[in-house]
Amino acid sequence: MARNARKASRPSKGNPSAKDAAPAKDALPARESVDGGTAELVPDRERPRAWTLLLDGAPQSHVDLAEPGHLDFAYQRRLGHAVDLIAPARQPLRVLHLGGGAFTLARYAAATRPRSTQQVIEADAALVAFVRARLPLDPAARVKVRTADAREGLAKTRDGWADLVIADVFSGARTPAHLTSAEFLAEVRRVLAPGGWYAANVADGPPLAYLRGQIATAASAFGHLALAADPAVLRGKRFGNAVLFAADTALPVAELTRRVATDPHAGRVEHGRDLADFTGGAAVVRDADAKPSPLPPPGTFD
Secondary structure, eight states: OOOOBBOOOOOOOOGGGGGOOOOOOGGEEEEEETEEEEEEEEEOOSSHHHEEEOOOEEEEEEEEOOOOTOOBBBHHHHHHHHHSSSSSOOOOEEEEEOOTTTHHHHHHHHHTTOOOEEEESSSSSHHHHHHHSSOOOGGOEEEEEEEEEEEHHTTSSOTTOOOEEEOOOOOOTTTTTSSHHHHHHHHHHHHEEEEEEEEEEEETTTTOHHHHHHHHHHHHHOOOEEEEEOOHHHHSSSOEEEEEEESSSSSOHHHHHHHHHHSSSSSSEEEHHHHHHHHHTTTEEEEEEEOOOOOOOTTTTT
């Protein structure tokens, strides 16, 4: 799930099965109590079949049922770059999503890479039911949704199954501690196929100690890293999202940098020595000392 409401726009591809969805411009917000708080779906007045999912008032996901190739939030666009760059265009992938939200990235991968096989692991069963009832998944999209804790579901995924693991898990505005450790990343590595990538949405603010710890932990598990974020977040000027990419093979840093720099909300990519310097000798996080991600400051999503 997301914790950053900054939006972006991108060229998109249609989804014919979404034509039966009620136009958002004629719809009212829907609200329901779920395991994690109060979920709300708010229509996007600028896009006829698009919705924003909020949890306790904080933006989580944006979905355009008519154009699932459209990624509106800046952090989702950066995760989408992983889907785009991991393999040649339209080649099917096996993608494991830790955290469901409104299934934005699963819909995106299904639209841009037909015949992909995907699994979504989401702990909040009531949220899953709420989203699926109002924003149904295309039955042809080959997306399986499992209700489970992300780490427990990860443990039940077979070795080498995933080409890409996307982690976007928040509970009560924080990533749970057990999803921040080296032991957790060992499980991620186990389920990745050779050449597979890990991409994670990491939310932090000044002094960025949590983000630096997550980079150090990923560096202990993978040989190649890159980090994409708003420059103000990287400078510790505000709370926001950073997307961490990790793999055992070289990442396409030049193309990733170009895409992030030309996004509607332009970001910056750090890698190599610059990323190591940014990490600043932060310690690897272990299960024994893991802590959840920081709470956003009051007013972050007002």
